Amino acid sequence: MIINWFPGHMTKALRELKAEVKNVDAIIYVLDARAPLASLNPELDKLADKKPILFVLNKIDLADQQKIDKLLKDDVLRKKYSNSSVVILNATASGALKIVLSELKNLCRDKISRFKEKGLNSYIRAMVVGIPNSGKSTLVNNLCGKTKALTGNKAGVTRGKQWLTVANGFQILDTPGTLYPKLENQNVARKLAYIGSINDEILDKNELACDFIADIRKIYPNALAKRYSIDENGIPYEVLEKIAMSRKFLLKGGDPDYDRASIALFDDFRKGKLGNITL
Numbered sequence: 001m002i003i004n005w006f007p008g009h010m011t012k013a014l015r016e017l018k019a020e021v022k023n024v025d026a027i028i029y030v031l032d033a034r035a036p037l038a039s040l041n042p043e044l045d046k047l048a049d050k051k052p053i054l055f056v057l058n059k060i061d062l063a064d065q066q067k068i069d070k071l072l073k074d075d076v077l078r079k080k081y082s083n084s085s086v087v088i089l090n091a092t093a094s095g096a097l098k099i100v101l102s103e104l105k106n107l108c109r110d111k112i113s114r115f116k117e118k119g120l121n122s123y124i125r126a127m128v129v130g131i132p133n134s135g136k137s138t139l140v141n142n143l144c145g146k147t148k149a150l151t152g153n154k155a156g157v158t159r160g161k162q163w164l165t166v167a168n169g170f171q172i173l174d175t176p177g178t179l180y181p182k183l184e185n186q187n188v189a190r191k192l193a194y195i196g197s198i199n200d201e202i203l204d205k206n207e208l209a210c211d212f213i214a215d216i217r218k219i220y221p222n223a224l225a226k227r228y229s230i231d232e233n234g235i236p237y238e239v240l241e242k243i244a245m246s247r248k249f250l251l252k253g254g255d256p257d258y259d260r261a262s263i264a265l266f267d268d269f270r271k272g273k274l275g276n277i278t279l
Contacts, residue, residue: 001207003189003198004182013176017047020127020173025108026052028100028172030130030139033063033088035279036071038191043180044129045080052107053081054100054126057088058135062270064278083107091139100143101170125171132177133196140164140174190215191279196270209262210236212269215279223274240265 021027027047031039036057055077057068068088071077078084085103089096105112108124115122130136143166163173179197183189190211192198213236216223225232230242243249244256247264251257268274 001204001211003186003193003203009176010178011181013178014043017044017127017129017175017178020175021047021051024051024125024127024173025111026054026104026124026126028054028056028104028126028128028139030056030058030091030128030134030136031077032131032134032195032197033057033060033068034195034277035191036068037076038188038195038279039131039134039197041129041131041178041180043178047127047129051083053084054103054107055084055086056091056100056139057086058091058139060088061090061093062272062276064276067278091135091142093142096139096142097145097167100139101167104170121169123169123171125173127173127175129175130177131179131192131197134177136177137174140172143167143172194266194269194279196266200266205262205266206237206240206258209240209258209265212265213239216269216274216277219279220275220277223277227268227274 029044057063060068072086072088077086085107087099087103089099104124104126108122111124112122128136128140144164163171166172177197179192183192189198190208193200193203193208194212194215213224217232217239222232224230224239224243228243228246230239230246232239234242240258240261241256243265244258244261247261249257249260249264269277
């Protein structure tokens with residue numbers, strides 16, 4: 001299965017982002033901590049050229065802390081841009097506003113200093129970008145203190161840009177989640193599909209589930225065995241059958257319901273029921 005998804009609204013979104021980037025002081029780049037490097041969109045990277053950038057590793061409550069610590073230790077993200085910073089958080093938790101605003105102030109300190117010298121109060125404007133389902137709008141709502149941006153546990157909920165006041169002296173632009181026109185690296189594409197950044201409805205759920213089983217057994221052996229009380233041995237399709245039988249997902253006649261098993265597998269992974277995982 002070749003995975004690729006770039007609906008028309010993303011083309012429009014990228015065009016609008018390129019037009020708006022000149023109006024912002026900084027970029028808040030939201031990454032999914034379950035697949036942080038796969039969450040980097042080359043098209044969004046181009047927007048960040050010469051702008052201060054705050055990488056937000058979101059959904060840390062679902063991620064593997066040891067892998068994230070190594071990522072931070074190796075300074076993989078900050079090496080991309082000299083004027084950048086990285087924070088880790090759960091966009092639904094309290095305290096996100098303080099963390100983000102503190103880092104934005106630091107990144108935009110030159111502008112703040114220039115305004116202060118003139119006796120003026122600075123106004124910081126930041127653009128929030130990221131791939132679909134990375135938690136951008138959830139973070140925006142947390143920062144605003146109320147539900148102002150549409151959210152949903154699926155790709156493509158936010159369709160238009162929204163300027164929102166976060167706090168005194170801060171304004172942010174919520175933008176639609178965007179991928180890139182061609183997902184040439186299918187390893188990256190699979191990871192994006194696993195975390196829900198690609199519309200589930202365009203994918204063969206059973207084939208994707210088998211790919212996930214093959215991948216997850218390599219990096220987190222026993223995660224499936226522990227969750228479903230099964231033997232993980234065998235080809236992925238056999239393991240998927242074991243999951244169906246374990247959960248009693250059966251069709252008429254007693255045959256395993258692979259579709260329900262696949263849906264349950266990804267639902268469990270995305271809710272953290274397979275453990276804290278970073279791909």
